[in-house]
Amino acid sequence: MQTYENSGRNSISLLQPRPTGYLQGIALTLVLSVVAQKIVTFPYVSVMGTMVTAILLGITWRAVMNVPLEAKTGIDFTAKIILRLGIILMGVRLNIDDIISAGPRIVLLDITVITFAIIFIYFLGRQMQVDKKMALLTGVGTGVCGAAAVAAAAPVVDATEEQTAISVAIVALLGTIGTVVYTFLLKAGVMAGRLYGIFAGSTLHELAHVVAAAQPAGATATDIAVLVKLGRVALLAPAVLVIGLLFNRKQATGQKPGLRNLPIPWFIFGFLGVSIINTTGILPHQVIAFILNLSIFLLTMAMAALGLNVDISSFRRLGIKSFAIGFCGSVVLSALGFVLVTHFRF
Numbered sequence: 001m002q003t004y005e006n007s008g009r010n011s012i013s014l015l016q017p018r019p020t021g022y023l024q025g026i027a028l029t030l031v032l033s034v035v036a037q038k039i040v041t042f043p044y045v046s047v048m049g050t051m052v053t054a055i056l057l058g059i060t061w062r063a064v065m066n067v068p069l070e071a072k073t074g075i076d077f078t079a080k081i082i083l084r085l086g087i088i089l090m091g092v093r094l095n096i097d098d099i100i101s102a103g104p105r106i107v108l109l110d111i112t113v114i115t116f117a118i119i120f121i122y123f124l125g126r127q128m129q130v131d132k133k134m135a136l137l138t139g140v141g142t143g144v145c146g147a148a149a150v151a152a153a154a155p156v157v158d159a160t161e162e163q164t165a166i167s168v169a170i171v172a173l174l175g176t177i178g179t180v181v182y183t184f185l186l187k188a189g190v191m192a193g194r195l196y197g198i199f200a201g202s203t204l205h206e207l208a209h210v211v212a213a214a215q216p217a218g219a220t221a222t223d224i225a226v227l228v229k230l231g232r233v234a235l236l237a238p239a240v241l242v243i244g245l246l247f248n249r250k251q252a253t254g255q256k257p258g259l260r261n262l263p264i265p266w267f268i269f270g271f272l273g274v275s276i277i278n279t280t281g282i283l284p285h286q287v288i289a290f291i292l293n294l295s296i297f298l299l300t301m302a303m304a305a306l307g308l309n310v311d312i313s314s315f316r317r318l319g320i321k322s323f324a325i326g327f328c329g330s331v332v333l334s335a336l337g338f339v340l341v342t343h344f345r346f
Contacts, residue, residue: 020070022074022077024068024071025071025073026074026075026082028061028304029074029301029302029304032057032058032061032301032308033054033297033300035057036051036054036300037050037297037300039053040053049206049208050296051300051303052168052303054301055165055168055169055172055304056169057304058165058303058304058306058307059307059308061307062307062308067308075308076161078302079302082301083299083302083305084270085298086297086298086301087151087267087268087295088270088271089295090274091270091271092278092283092295093278093292094230094278094279096275097279099230102227102231105344109344110231110235111235112336112340113143113202113232113337114143114232114239115143116143116333117139117142117143118140120139121142121143121329122135122136124325125321128325129321130322131318133157135325136153136247137153138170138171138325138326140240141167142326143232144236145205145229145232146172146175146206147172147303148233148299149236149240150164151168151302152267152271153240154167156243156247157243157244157247161305161306161310162310164306165303165306165307166310166318166319171326174330175204176209177330178204178209178213178334179204179212182199182204186213186216186217191338191342192217193217193218196214196225197214197217197220197222198225199341200213200214200217200221200225202341203333203336207233210226211225211226236268236271237272
C-alpha cells in the first residue's frame with residue numbers, strides 16, 4: 001500500500017480520486033476528531049481545546065503511522081470544504097446586538113488590538129525574514145480568534161496546509177502560555193474583576209483561553225471577557241476581507257476586473273449570514289447549541305486533516321521563527337492591552 005512519505009518531502013498522490021479514498025481520508029479525520037474530544041476532558045489538557053489537540057494528533061499520526069496515499073483526497077476535502085462549512089456555522093456563536101450594546105469603547109478596543117497585532121507581527125516577521133504568509137497568519141491568529149482566524153485567512157493568502165496547521169499550533173501554544181501567565185497576574189492582584197475580564201478578552205487568542213483565564217476572577221469578569229472576545233470574533237469577516245484585498249493587490253494587477261477575480265473568501269459571507277440569523281432570535285437555544293457543537297466538530301476534523309499534511313521537518317523549518325515573532329507580538333499586545341484597559345474608562 002502506498003503511503004505518505006515521512007521524509008521532508010510531502011508526497012502527492014498520482015492516483016485518480018476514488019470514492020474509497022474520500023471515505024478513508026474523511027474517516028481518519030473523523031476518528032482523530034473524536035479522540036481529540038476525549039483527550040480534552042482530562043485535567044490541564046482542556047485549555048488547549050479540541051482543535052489544537054486534533055492538529056497534534058494528525059501530526060503525530062503522520063509521523064508514526066502509515067497514511068494511505070489514496071486517502072489524501074478525503075483528507076484534502078476535509079481540510080478545505082469541511083473547514084469552510086465549520087467556519088460558516090461558527091457564525092451562530094455571534095449575537096451582533098450584544099456586541100453593539102457593549103459600547104463603542106469595547107468595539108474600538110477590539111479593532112485596535114486586531115490591527116496592532118496583525119501589523120506588528122507581520123512587519124516583525126519581515127524584519128526576521130519569516131515567510132510573509134506565516135507571519136500574516138500568526139498575526140491574524142493572535143489578533144482575532146486563534147485557529148478559526150488562521151483557517152479563514154489561509155485561503156485568502158494562498159497559504160499551504162502545512163503553513164496553516166503550523167500557524168494554528170503556534171498561536172494555540174502562545175495562547176496557552178498566556179493563559180497561565182494571566183492567572184498568576186490575577187493572583188498577584190495586578191488586575192481584578194471587570195477590568196481583568198476586558199483585559200483577558202481583548203488580548204488572549206482562543207475563546208477557550210479567555211474562559212480559562214477569566215473564570216478564576218468570577219462570573220462578572222468571565223461574562224465581560226467572553227463578550228469582548230466575541231467582539232473580536234465578529235471582526236473576523238472584515239479583517240479577512242481587508243487582508244484579502246491588500247495582500248493580493250499585487251497579484252491581482254493585470255487581471256480583468258470582475259467578481260471572480262476579487263480575493264474574497266465567499267464563505268465569510270456565510271459566516272455573517274448565520275450570525276445575522278442568530279441575531280434575529282428566531283433560533284431556539286437547542287438549535288443554536290447543536291449548530292455550535294457541529295461547527296466545533298467540523299473544525300476539529302479539519303484541524304486533524306491539516307495536521308495529517310504536516311511533516312515534522314517542515315515544522316522545524318517554518319515554526320521556530322514564527323513562534324518567536326508570535327511570542328514577541330503576544331507580549332507587546334498584552335502590554336498594550338494592559339495600558340489601554342487601565343488608562344481608559346471601560
